[in-house]
Amino acid sequence: MSAPLSHEEPLLIAESVSRFYGPRVGCRDVSFSLWPGEVLGIVGESGSGKSTLLRCLAGLDRPSEGRVLFRHETQKVDIYNLAEPLRRELMRGAWGIVHQNPRDGLRMDVSAGGNVGERLMDRGARHYGAIREKALHWLNRVEIDGARIDDHPRQFSGGMQQRLQIARVLVSEPRLVFMDEPTGGLDVSVQARLLDLLRVLVRDLGIAAIIVTHDLAVARLLTDRLMVMKGGAVVEHGLTDQVLDDPHHAYTQLLTSAVLAA
Amino acid sequence: MNETMIRARHLSKIFTMHNQGGIALPVLDDVDLQVGCSEAVVLHGPSGAGKSTLLRILYGNYRPSAGAVEIRHEGQLIDIVAAHPRLVIAIRKKTLSYVSQFLRVIPRVTTLDIVKDPMLSRGVSDDEADRRAKAMLARLNLPERLWSLPPQTFSGGEQQRVNIARSFVDPTPIMLLDEPTASLDAGNRAIVVELIADARTRGSAIVGIFHDEGVRDAVATRVFPVQVYREAA
Numbered sequence: 001m002s003a004p005l006s007h008e009e010p011l012l013i014a015e016s017v018s019r020f021y022g023p024r025v026g027c028r029d030v031s032f033s034l035w036p037g038e039v040l041g042i043v044g045e046s047g048s049g050k051s052t053l054l055r056c057l058a059g060l061d062r063p064s065e066g067r068v069l070f071r072h073e074t075q076k077v078d079i080y081n082l083a084e085p086l087r088r089e090l091m092r093g094a095w096g097i098v099h100q101n102p103r104d105g106l107r108m109d110v111s112a113g114g115n116v117g118e119r120l121m122d123r124g125a126r127h128y129g130a131i132r133e134k135a136l137h138w139l140n141r142v143e144i145d146g147a148r149i150d151d152h153p154r155q156f157s158g159g160m161q162q163r164l165q166i167a168r169v170l171v172s173e174p175r176l177v178f179m180d181e182p183t184g185g186l187d188v189s190v191q192a193r194l195l196d197l198l199r200v201l202v203r204d205l206g207i208a209a210i211i212v213t214h215d216l217a218v219a220r221l222l223t224d225r226l227m228v229m230k231g232g233a234v235v236e237h238g239l240t241d242q243v244l245d246d247p248h249h250a251y252t253q254l255l256t257s258a259v260l261a262a
Numbered sequence: 263m264n265e266t267m268i269r270a271r272h273l274s275k276i277f278t279m280h281n282q283g284g285i286a287l288p289v290l291d292d293v294d295l296q297v298g299c300s301e302a303v304v305l306h307g308p309s310g311a312g313k314s315t316l317l318r319i320l321y322g323n324y325r326p327s328a329g330a331v332e333i334r335h336e337g338q339l340i341d342i343v344a345a346h347p348r349l350v351i352a353i354r355k356k357t358l359s360y361v362s363q364f365l366r367v368i369p370r371v372t373t374l375d376i377v378k379d380p381m382l383s384r385g386v387s388d389d390e391a392d393r394r395a396k397a398m399l400a401r402l403n404l405p406e407r408l409w410s411l412p413p414q415t416f417s418g419g420e421q422q423r424v425n426i427a428r429s430f431v432d433p434t435p436i437m438l439l440d441e442p443t444a445s446l447d448a449g450n451r452a453i454v455v456e457l458i459a460d461a462r463t464r465g466s467a468i469v470g471i472f473h474d475e476g477v478r479d480a481v482a483t484r485v486f487p488v489q490v491y492r493e494a495a
């Protein structure tokens with residue numbers, strides 16, 4: 001068991017993170033700290049570097065410059081400079097990634113229950129009955145009928161697949177969750193249900209999250225703080241309602257005036 | 263003298279519209295406002311004078327161009343303008359709430375859950391939150407058959423009552439109210455006036471905007487004029 005984290009210390013620190021693709025800029029010089037229980041949104045038009053930054057933060061893509069520090073027990077560890085076993089342990093347990101396309105986050109050839117249970121087995125659970133019971137509990141929480149535990153994700157609708165992916169990520173009780181357009185590609189009423197689910201889970205579990213979205217209404221409902229990106233750089237950063245209601249940067253003003261009522 | 267709950271000093275606000283040729287729109291100039299506990303200050307002035315702007319600055323929603331807004335949070339005065347976002351969030355959770363005319367919530371969440379939510383996030387037990395939420399919805403005459411429905415399809419006045427229920431079911435030490443009674447009938451307006459009085463009795467400091475003269479007179483312990491900005495000569 002890890003000791004409870006002090007809320008005085010950040011959970012994740014980005015220090016001047018840049019990612020270049022040859023001459024092109026993915027993201028440039030991004031710095032911020034994220035505390036336990038906080039939800040940070042990243043918004044911006046397509047191509048502004050949101051997903052590149054998220055991948056750098058989530059340990060999927062090494063930054064060209066800068067560092068990403070994660071608080072592990074009492075230390076801050078550089079996530080791109082870790083001994084492989086610890087890196088794997090953190091990737092499996094301490095942080096979780098919800099992909100935009102559920103197919104990228106699910107094992108499509110494994111049953112719904114297996115998708116959830118697998119993560120528990122990764123973390124050392126061995127008792128079949130207990131694993132199945134916990135998987136059932138999580139299907140329940142994401143509002144998937146327990147009777148479908150042995151179905152394959154292929155047999156699920158897009159919204160159900162996305163909820164299954166979320167269950168698969170949250171079952172290992174991560175401290176930090178990365179989400180890339182978690183409600184993208186879903187119709188509005190399914191989105192709403194998923195949003196409420198995410199909000200309640202974040203509130204009840206106290207996890208921190210970083211959410212990439214191009215939808216300002218989603219950002220308003222789910223996030224505490226917001227970063228606005230343009231051309232790979234962060235142009236405005238603050239409390240979500242401040243940034244959306246009283247934007248100071250020309251680009252943010254353009255973004256917020258382009259929607260009806262976020 | 264009542265304990266100071268809000269102390270705003272030298273507030274000014276100029277909006278700069280970058281996509282309209284950088285037009286600068288000055289709204290507030292050197293405003294000072296101090297509010298003690300159990301006081302109800304009503305902002306008064308013509309449309310467009312900047313009443314809502316001032317209220318939003320007190321909430322930390324708009325950033326003033328100059329000045330400070332000290333808020334008493336857990337015994338200390340903290341400048342919400344300079345505070346770290348995390349601290350602003352903590353202040354809003356415990357100390358400071360803002361009630362607008364509009365209900366802004368996630369679609370599909372039921373009315374009862376909306377009213378319970380702020381209590382749950384402050385750590386009130388589910389049973390107690392449930393009981394208090396139902397009592398408040400009943401007090402505001404919201405028919406019980408609506409409680410299990412999301413409010414998106416409700417009438418303007420019904421939505422407004424959901425909003426008021428959510429905010430007054432567990433009033434914070436400072437309440438900022440922007441025309442919360444705008445689309446209510448006389449009976450429900452009177453109930454809101456009572457709720458505000460109850461909150462004051464418990465020591466809450468209130469700053470509000472009420473266009474209805476009757477409500478204003480019933481609520482205000484003091485009227486604070488907000489004047490239309492004039493260029494200094």
Ligand SMILES: Nc1ncnc2c1ncn2[C@@H]1O[C@H](COP(=O)(O)OP(=O)(O)OP(=O)(O)O)[C@@H](O)[C@H]1O
Nearest residue numbers: 245246277287289308309310311312313314315316
């Ligand atoms: N986010 C914003 N961006 C740009 N200008 C704004 C913004 N919010 C308010 N304003 C401008 O500030 C001025 C004051 O508006 P405000 O809403 O504060 O007035 P008010 O006194 O509340 O008026 P009313 O009684 O009509 O509600 C108006 O000219 C308004 O257009």
Ligand SMILES: [Mg+2]
Nearest residue numbers: 313314315471
């Ligand atoms: Mg107004």
